[in-house]
Amino acid sequence: MEPQQVNKGDRNKIYFLIIVIAALIGTNGYLFFKDRQQGEKIVTVSTEKDKLRLEVEKIEVELDKVNALNLDLNEKLLAEQKLAREKIAELKLALEKGTITRNELDKAQIQIDELKVFIKNYNDQVNQLQKENIFLKSTKDSLENSIRNANDKANNLANENANLNAKVKKAAALKIQKAEIIAYRTKSSGKKIEVTKSSGAQKLSIRFVVTPNELAEKGHHNIYLRVFDPAGNLLADESNRFEADGQEMQFSHSIFIDYNNDNSTYTIDWTNPKPYIKGIYTVILYTDGTTMGKAQLELK
Known part of the structure; x- marks a missing residue:
């Protein structure tokens, strides 16, 4: 039996179906990879937000440590700490937003890096102040001890002088x-x-x-x-x-x-x-x- 001949119109339909199927496969593949990249981007952004939030909290803890020292901070240090806490509050508020762009993340990272430098310099100033306070306290204690010793010596000399005067008076009395x-x-x-x-x-x-x-x-x-x-x-x-x-x-x-x-x-x-x-x-x-x-x- 002779094979059945496929006419030209049917052949064209088959080609068209192949192209459509290929296009659908390509479109689905593109959408799959796009969705996967978008998911990875969302995960990356969320991770970076958490990392930045943790760094902000660490900076805030450093400031709290300074306050725990109960130092008598000068006006300059108090003003600097106030500005730092205001910046921390702004960053925490920005990082709590539901959505955040890459540019916002990058800007937050820059601000956090600036805060880290500030905190280092701030801690250096506080440590210097603490050393000065220790030195002043040591000097004050030394002066108080010197004054106490001088007063004790003066009192002892006064008592000795009084005893000597009493002895002299007794020895000089008329009998x-x-x-x-x-x-x-x-x-x-x-x-x-x-x-x-x-x-x-x-x-x-x-x-x-x-x-x-x-x-x-x-x-x-x-x-x-x-x-x-x-x-x-x-x-x-x-x-x-x-x-x-x-x-x-x-x-x-x-x-x-x-x-x-x-x-x-x-x-x-x-x-x-x-x-x-x-x-x-x-x-x-x-x-x-x-x-x-x-x-x-x-x-x-």
Whole structure:
């Protein structure tokens, strides 16, 4: 049997179908590769956004570290930090956008790189400030220690000086070497008669010699007397007061003597404002704030 002949019209249809199928295959291939590239581009952009966002957060953490140091930042550093935080806020807002172009990403990367340089310089300034603060604190502590040591030394010297002055004052104090008391009455002729009975006594006469002392100050010394009767009562006026041995006291009588470290004998006469009674009278003498000594007399 002879093969069937394909006419020219059918042959043309077959060629047309082949071309259409080839075109469809080519179109589908193009669309497939295009979609794949677009997907890869979206993934790449998203990844870069995350990377940039992480870098911004790191920069913000660096600024937070500075604040955690509790340094007293100067106005310049505070102003620079404020500008940096404003730029960080802008970048974070831009990176949170749903869609972002390559140009926007590139611009953000440039700004982040600038921020990194700023943060490095900023940290260098803060570190220098921290070193200066440490130096100033060390200097301040050193000065405070020096002042404290100087004050301690001054106080010790003052105490030593006070102790030395007290010792000198004690060593220079006038002390009685010997003393006696006599009672007497004065006759109409003016003659003084020593008595031993209380009924005849009018005045007491205290006679004393001061112990020689080269350290004692020569010249006038105020002598205070405190007279006690046999009952232990102080015979003194309420208004007569002086200080001795660190306390305020009343005195019975006071006079000035001229001390010349020459074994002179001094005499003080005292009149009792009350009648004399039987018993022992005690007289204590003071000068320059210290006790000189005492003497006693018994009246019958």
